[in-house]
Amino acid sequence: MTWPWLVAAFALFMLFISGADALDRYAESRYGYRPLALPNLTFMLIPHGIALAAIAGLADATQIELPMLVPWLTGALGLAAAAFMLWTIRRRTIGWIAMVSTLAMIVAAPVLLLSMLFRTLAEAPPGDGG
DSSP states (O other): HHHHHHHHHHHHHHHHHHHHHHHHHHHHHHHHTTTHHHHHHHHTTTHHHHHHHHHHTTOOOOHHTTTTHHHHHHHHHHHHHHHHHHHHHHHHHHHHHHHHHHHHHHHHHHHHHHHHHHHHHHHHHOOOOO
């Protein structure tokens, strides 16, 4: 009974990765800019990590005995980083590409980072390394 769920989850995961790759290639061909480039994905690890910390309860000030202002500041930092990325991509492409790529990076920055890194390595020209 578990196998169909695993196959469905893997298919959904691959659909997400393929969609992100297609969006990235479309933006590059149309606007000459890759919104899911490695520097953007690396930068988006900041709000992604803050969001994961908040979900996991790590940003709770009562657990680490910090002032109550700390969770609000970390949340503001995460929102500012996401807004900056949205603004940066919107300047170079159009609104829907900026929104979709920023949301995808917020949700799955580490996964997309590895996926795009492997894609970049796969597209590298062959050589002897020297």
